Amino acid sequence: MILALGVVAISWGGPLVRFTTAPSLTVAAWRLALAALALLPFGLRGWRRNDAPFAILAGFFLAAHFASWIQSLRLTSVASSVVLVSTSPLFVGLFSFLLGEKPGRAFWLGVSTALLGTILIGLDDLSISQEAALGDLLALVGAVAAAGYLLLGRRARKTMEAIPYASLAYLSAALLLVLCARAFSTLVPPKTDWPWLILIALVPQVLGHTTVNWALGRLPAFAVAMVVLGEPVGAALWAHLLFHETLSPLQGLGMILVLFGIFWGLRALRE
Numbered sequence: 001m002i003l004a005l006g007v008v009a010i011s012w013g014g015p016l017v018r019f020t021t022a023p024s025l026t027v028a029a030w031r032l033a034l035a036a037l038a039l040l041p042f043g044l045r046g047w048r049r050n051d052a053p054f055a056i057l058a059g060f061f062l063a064a065h066f067a068s069w070i071q072s073l074r075l076t077s078v079a080s081s082v083v084l085v086s087t088s089p090l091f092v093g094l095f096s097f098l099l100g101e102k103p104g105r106a107f108w109l110g111v112s113t114a115l116l117g118t119i120l121i122g123l124d125d126l127s128i129s130q131e132a133a134l135g136d137l138l139a140l141v142g143a144v145a146a147a148g149y150l151l152l153g154r155r156a157r158k159t160m161e162a163i164p165y166a167s168l169a170y171l172s173a174a175l176l177l178v179l180c181a182r183a184f185s186t187l188v189p190p191k192t193d194w195p196w197l198i199l200i201a202l203v204p205q206v207l208g209h210t211t212v213n214w215a216l217g218r219l220p221a222f223a224v225a226m227v228v229l230g231e232p233v234g235a236a237l238w239a240h241l242l243f244h245e246t247l248s249p250l251q252g253l254g255m256i257l258v259l260f261g262i263f264w265g266l267r268a269l270r271e
Contacts, residue, residue, distance in 0.1 A: 006211025011234025046164025110265020
């Protein structure tokens, strides 16, 4: 239930990003920097030298995830981006053997059902153009990076508490994104972006992602990735409320399939 609440918080990420106008690297850098600043006072004392490499490397994957995914939102539709970035559980499942965790048949049936649901959610808004194709590719890169972030987070959380791990991962991601933003973009967002950047940092990042990191200490990475597949459902609902985007019967069916797939996939924990 705690993880489910975290996914609700994460699902605000896409809609809130749409309110910003700064370059994607700038948004990503401030999202992680503000989140790291919020957690550092509580997590700094829990850092351990032996655990740090996994947390730092996880942060690099997190930086790659946000840099590619936020840029994809600038090039393609929210639906297309969210659908493709939601394929991360496939990569988590494929590489979970590196952690000695093997998802069962229920996971693969559940994730297939849930991914079909995400496709139905975004079907009405899928973009087809050269620019959208690049955005779709970036969203897929974001999915692979998210999978690496979850797998490394699972490894780090076996010996590191949630808040120290999250603060170090967010800080390493923020530093990398700041360097990239200075090299290829700008670190100064418009004044109108600041309220949205603070909300993005506090809600989907501190509340949402930190809850996911907490869950990684208690559940296999593939199970956590499975639950995170609920993000497109929340994103579609928030887009409906904020931007008055119509929810079609097909999208409603997609949401049902996503939720059914998550519940079915979590049966893998009993296998």
